[in-house]
Amino acid sequence: MTDAQPILARALRREELSKADITALLCIQEPAPLFAAADRVRREFVGDEVYLRALIEFSNYCKNDCLYCGIRRSNPKADRYRLTPEKIIETARNAAGLGYKTVVLQSGEDLWFDTDKLCRIIREIKKLDVAVTLSIGEKTREEYAAYRRAGADRYLLRIETTDKALYEKLDPGMSWDNRARCLYDLKELGYEVGSGSLVGLPGQTLESLADDLLFFKNLPVDMAGIGPFIPHPQTPLAAETAQGHFELSLKMMAVMRLLLPDINIPATTAMETLHPQGRLLALKCGANVVMPNATQGEARVKYELYPGKICTGDAPEQCRGCIQRKIESIGRTVCGSYGFHGDYLKEKQN
Numbered sequence: 001m002t003d004a005q006p007i008l009a010r011a012l013r014r015e016e017l018s019k020a021d022i023t024a025l026l027c028i029q030e031p032a033p034l035f036a037a038a039d040r041v042r043r044e045f046v047g048d049e050v051y052l053r054a055l056i057e058f059s060n061y062c063k064n065d066c067l068y069c070g071i072r073r074s075n076p077k078a079d080r081y082r083l084t085p086e087k088i089i090e091t092a093r094n095a096a097g098l099g100y101k102t103v104v105l106q107s108g109e110d111l112w113f114d115t116d117k118l119c120r121i122i123r124e125i126k127k128l129d130v131a132v133t134l135s136i137g138e139k140t141r142e143e144y145a146a147y148r149r150a151g152a153d154r155y156l157l158r159i160e161t162t163d164k165a166l167y168e169k170l171d172p173g174m175s176w177d178n179r180a181r182c183l184y185d186l187k188e189l190g191y192e193v194g195s196g197s198l199v200g201l202p203g204q205t206l207e208s209l210a211d212d213l214l215f216f217k218n219l220p221v222d223m224a225g226i227g228p229f230i231p232h233p234q235t236p237l238a239a240e241t242a243q244g245h246f247e248l249s250l251k252m253m254a255v256m257r258l259l260l261p262d263i264n265i266p267a268t269t270a271m272e273t274l275h276p277q278g279r280l281l282a283l284k285c286g287a288n289v290v291m292p293n294a295t296q297g298e299a300r301v302k303y304e305l306y307p308g309k310i311c312t313g314d315a316p317e318q319c320r321g322c323i324q325r326k327i328e329s330i331g332r333t334v335c336g337s338y339g340f341h342g343d344y345l346k347e348k349q350n
């Protein structure tokens with residue numbers, strides 16, 4: 001901790017941190033002061049309100065074969081499903097009825113949903129007076145432009161890792177450059193862009209995690225989600241462990257808050273798989289967003305990116321009530337507006 005103290009002090013003075021500084025913060029043995037600093041910066045720049053986003057997992061078909069992911073195309077045991085456009089719209093209507101102001105449409109890279117189908121779904125959901133976030137993978141610039149014209153507001157695409165060689169090993173057939181291209185296209189098209197990385201991938205170093213944070217700062221992202229890697233038994237990475245990934249993810253979140261003080265940082269669901277209080281702890285280490293599951297029925301279980309996913313047996317209304325109680329139990333409140341990047345600071349200035 002002795003080495004990290006001056007770096008933390010510099011971060012709190014809003015001075016630039018180098019890759020070596022960031023790596024040193026990620027190495028901290030006693031992270032309590034780092035977490036406290038992130039919590040302070042979070043309160044100052046985004047306030048005590050937590051933004052909720054309703055997650056709708058609409059298809060687990062995927063053309064890709066990422067070695068870490070439970071719905072990779074080579075997993076014959078994944079029980080595939082695809083919601084109809086009508087069902088997706090109905091699920092979004094239900095989420096809006098529960099008070100959500102953002103709906104996140106997430107799926108594997110499922111080519112059944114062509115641009116026309118997706119744009120129709122987006123247009124219908126926009127009529128519900130909610131912000132629409134897409135999380136459907138790599139597309140062409142033209143496709144991204146079409147979704148944007150249909151009304152999509154935000155897009156989530158994790159870079160997963162900025163270590164290009166590691167990325168291309170873990171995501172066979174995919175190109176890191178194309179993934180980065182997607183993020184830059186999305187930015188140029190006027191989306192609020194969310195990215196993020198997996199923490200604890202085999203072969204990943206602290207230096208490369210520091211590079212991830214610098215990549216987010218450079219883009220710059222409007223949001224970034226940090227997810228601990230949790231090995232899925234039906235994937236080639238089944239023998240890996242999730243040991244240490246929880247705490248390292250908290251550190252990543254905390255350092256990210258110091259580097260990008262006003263962005264939206266979700267307390268990811270995977271955090272709660274590894275720790276019963278995972279999302280609340282994340283909210284106390286820099287996070288200000290939660291994405292409760294609003295998917296209905298069987299699909300909740302079938303959308304299994306990693307094992308031990310929480311709330312698979314609950315209904316969307318239960319999750320909505322549960323998360324509100326949890327958030328209020330730590331003295332925070334649920335925000336009733338759309339929760340775009342920078343809203344809090346804008347409101348403070350007015």
Ligand code: 5AD
Pocket residue numbers: 068069070158160197198227228229230231232270305306
């Ligand atoms: N453990 C944790 N997160 C995972 N994801 C995919 N597989 C896993 C896993 N085994 C994450 C990826 C993806 C997001 C939707 O889910 O980071 O971008």
Ligand code: FES
Pocket residue numbers: 292293310311314318319320322323
């Ligand atoms: Fe789903 Fe708590 S968030 S039950």
